[in-house]
Amino acid sequence: MNIRIRRAWELPDGAATPEAAYLGRRALLGTSAALVAAPGAAEAQWLFGRREAADPWARLPADLPDLPPAMRNPRYRPERDLSPEREAVTFNNFYEFGSHKEIWPQAIRMPVRPWTIRVDGMVEEAGEFDVDGLMRRVGLEERVYRLRCVEAWAMTIPWTGFQLSKLLEIVRPLGSAKYVRFETAQVQPHMTGLRQSWYPWPHIEGCTIEEAANELTFMPVGIYGRPLPPQNGGPFRVVFPWKYGFKSGKSITRITLTDQRPKSFWETLQGAEYGFWANVNPEVPHPRWSQATERLLGGNERVPTRIFNGYGEFVAGLYTGLQGERLWA
Amino acid sequence: MKLAALILLGVAAGLALVFGFGTPLGAVVFQIDPPLLNTLQAGVQRRLSPDLWDQVILPLLQWPSWVVPGALGLLLLPFGFRRRA
Numbered sequence: 001m002n003i004r005i006r007r008a009w010e011l012p013d014g015a016a017t018p019e020a021a022y023l024g025r026r027a028l029l030g031t032s033a034a035l036v037a038a039p040g041a042a043e044a045q046w047l048f049g050r051r052e053a054a055d056p057w058a059r060l061p062a063d064l065p066d067l068p069p070a071m072r073n074p075r076y077r078p079e080r081d082l083s084p085e086r087e088a089v090t091f092n093n094f095y096e097f098g099s100h101k102e103i104w105p106q107a108i109r110m111p112v113r114p115w116t117i118r119v120d121g122m123v124e125e126a127g128e129f130d131v132d133g134l135m136r137r138v139g140l141e142e143r144v145y146r147l148r149c150v151e152a153w154a155m156t157i158p159w160t161g162f163q164l165s166k167l168l169e170i171v172r173p174l175g176s177a178k179y180v181r182f183e184t185a186q187v188q189p190h191m192t193g194l195r196q197s198w199y200p201w202p203h204i205e206g207c208t209i210e211e212a213a214n215e216l217t218f219m220p221v222g223i224y225g226r227p228l229p230p231q232n233g234g235p236f237r238v239v240f241p242w243k244y245g246f247k248s249g250k251s252i253t254r255i256t257l258t259d260q261r262p263k264s265f266w267e268t269l270q271g272a273e274y275g276f277w278a279n280v281n282p283e284v285p286h287p288r289w290s291q292a293t294e295r296l297l298g299g300n301e302r303v304p305t306r307i308f309n310g311y312g313e314f315v316a317g318l319y320t321g322l323q324g325e326r327l328w329a
Numbered sequence: 330m331k332l333a334a335l336i337l338l339g340v341a342a343g344l345a346l347v348f349g350f351g352t353p354l355g356a357v358v359f360q361i362d363p364p365l366l367n368t369l370q371a372g373v374q375r376r377l378s379p380d381l382w383d384q385v386i387l388p389l390l391q392w393p394s395w396v397v398p399g400a401l402g403l404l405l406l407p408f409g410f411r412r413r414a
Contacts, residue, residue: 098383099367100374192383195391196366198356270364
């Protein structure tokens with residue numbers, strides 16, 4: 001006899017809220033919020049009249065509606081509460097869109113489909129991958145990671161994506177490959193920062209092949225169960241949770257395996273402050289501020305920062321024998 | 330005033346000669362001090378207004394480097410040569 005024990009979270013189909021009612025509720029909430037916010041928004045246009053968009057999750061019609069299902073991986077426990085969803089999608093660093101935090105109204109206008117990722121360099125099977133085909137091919141999971149920004153604030157974010165090592169298994173790096181270079185897309189005219197032609201675009205980030213193959217290195221295509229919006233680096237980015245956030249390249253369009261250490265965008269601009277390794281360490285201050293504590297976004301609580309952002313058990317071994325390197329900046 | 334005008338015109342000519350006639354002001358500043366513009370942009374966009382950078386300062390930085398000192402020099406020049414009463 002087949003005995004099936006229903007799990008606590010399982011519900012009959014009939015108990016689910018109809019999609020139309022759910023979407024209608026969101027529309028009603030959105031309209032109410034717009035009515036309440038309208039006078040304030042007018043006042044906020046005090047200088048040059050910024051355009052305000054209402055929904056940081058807004059997607060262009062050509063973008064895919066939803067992510068394939070993904071189960072949360074229980075191996076990675078953040079040991080603190082998730083950051084408020086709204087905070088995570090409206091407080092962003094993405095220099096191609098500006099140097100301030102409220103870049104999302106501009107970023108959400110960037111088209112993210114179709115989106116391809118070229119993987120080339122020192123690999124046996126170089127190729128170009130459509131992001132939707134890639135996520136179906138490798139399968140998705142959800143991981144909750146702590147994120148520590150070099151600016152001493154932090155979030156706790158549920159990312160949906162896949163381990164970078166799965167992509168490396170497909171392209172099969174050559175034995176001579178030592179580094180991985182991540183190249184951010186250049187999408188004109190949406191990325192207004194590209195008008196600053198004197199900077200070394202495209203935005204480059206990099207890591208060693210060992211760091212890339214580490215189980216923590218994750219390629220998110222989603223956040224809070226939804227497709228990754230452009231302001232968070234959508235549709236496809238990398239996350240190194242044990243490094244300062246600027247190392248986690250956004251809106252990636254090309255990955256190159258190489259034997260040359262990539263010089264990153266921030267290393268070129270301010271190498272004294274933003275180096276190649278940039279592993280989190282509370283005992284090594286930034287040249288202009290302490291890294292001993294971090295402010296959790298969504299409240300104003302400050303908590304002690306942990307070495308490797310608390311992921312030392314997974315990654316500390318990557319750095320043995322590298323004491324001569326600037327591992328912490 | 331005349332001295333200031335002549336210095337600005339000299340600076341404009343020097344920038345055009347050293348860095349090239351069409352090189353943007355931003356590129357010149359970046360060559361001289363790579364972190365400066367990024368720090369300035371962060372200060373302006375985070376503490377004053379994002380649009381002040383995008384709509385006012387960035388267009389100035391995109392102009393050839395000699396334009397701003399040259400224009401200021403030309404503006405000041407008539408005051409320098411005005412006859413005293």
